[in-house]
Amino acid sequence: MPFTLAHLSDIHLSPLPPAHVLDLCSKRITGYLNWQRKRRFVHDPAVLGSIVADLKTQRPDHIAVTGDIANIGLEAEYAAGRGFLDALGKPEQVSFVPGNHDIYVAECARFAARAWGPFMTGDDGExxxxxxxxxxxxxxxxxxxxPTAPFQATGELGDGQLGALATLLDRMRDEKLFRVVLIHHPPVSDAPAYKRLTDAGNFMHVIARHGAELILHGHDHRDMLNVIDGPNGAxxxxxxVPSASAAPxxxxxxxxxxxxxxxGAPGAWRCEMVVRAVSEDGLVTEVKREML
Known part of the structure; x- marks a missing residue:
């Protein structure tokens, strides 16, 4: 039996919890105004509910969530986000990585670790x-x-993560496992520079040297498929994926x-991708399937 992995991203839970004036004395003020002007109409809790209900009917073996549960990093958003993750499954059944909205300002890393830590911790507690x-x-x-300045949505891995990633990719290859890398910002994007992964080139260099079988990301709110170089011509x-809450x-x-x-097995892996999306009439249907 194939192992089924589900992938969703950019949850952007709504409605936004009440914000105290002191909460908005930071980058949050620009995000708050953008939410009130536009984003609250885009991210629909009913649409998200339909996506999650449909996902559960598919009975995946594991679920990957690649960031942006939060919107402007209010502390109350992390408790709501924990409720969302718990509704998806137990921490051992759901893997999460944060996005730029989850680490909106410096204190958000602490909020995320406290509320979502069990979903973003490895087998050995790392x-x-x-x-x-x-x-x-x-x-x-x-x-x-x-954390970034106002009007910036860049991401960064840093040398520490990249060095450790190289080691892990080699180790997982030697264990003959199908390596799936979860990352919020896409390594390849046509988004403006203020929204991109700043060290995407370094990340792709690691993949080119050490390989992976699949990279999953969010951030651009689009169905995207890019193919990047791995070792030995791989x-x-x-x-x-799009935002899981985006209204049609x-x-x-x-x-x-x-x-x-x-x-399959190393050297003969098989990976079929099935795309499911909300149609204009609000139903979640299969859009396409293809072998990767």
């Missing part, structure tokens, strides 16, 4: 990068969430999620 062995998979979680798919017709792509059905 954090970023962490590794979780699930069936034939080695799920490797990275954090690109860093090609590594980097796949993004109001974001770059309608809300959706992906399923990956993985079987």
């Amino acid at each position: 954090t970023f990068p962490y590794v979780r062995r699930r069936g034939p998979l080695a799920i490797i979680g990275l954090s690109t969430g860093v 090609r590594v798919p980097a796949v993004g 017709g109001l974001d770059k792509d309608n809300a959706g999620y992906h399923l990956y059905r993985i079987d």
Whole structure:
């Protein structure tokens, strides 16, 4: 039986909890105004509910969430986010990595660790990068969430994570596991520079030298498939999903999620991707499936 991994991202839970004036004496003020002006109409809790309900009917073996549960990093958002993660499954069934909205300002890293820590911890208790062995998979979680200036949504891995990632990729290859890398910011993007992963080139250099079987990301709110270089001519798919709460017709792509059905063995892995998305009439349907 294939191992089924579900992937969703950019949850952007709504409604936004009440904000005290002191909370907004920071970058949060620009995010708050943007939320009130636009984003609260895009991110629909009913749409998110439909996506999660449909995902559960698919009975995946594991669920990956690649960031942006929060919106402007209010402390109350992390308790709500924990409720969302708990509703998806137990920490051993759900792997999470944070996005830029989750680490919106400096204090958010503490909020995230306290509320979501069990979902972003490896088999040996380690954090970023962490590794979780699930069936034939080695799920490797990275954090690109860093506090940034107003009007910036960049991400960064840093030399420490990149060096540790290289070691983990080699070790998981030697264990003959299918290596899935979870990251919020895409390694390849046509987004403006203020939204990109600043050390994407360094990340791709690690993949080119050490390999991976699959990279999953969010951030751009689009269905995306890019193929990047691995070692010895290998090609590594980097796949993004839309926001899981995007109301039809109001974001770059309608809300959706992906399923990956993985079987085989090293040198002969098979990975089928199934794309499920909300249609204009609000139903979640299969859009396409393809082998990666």
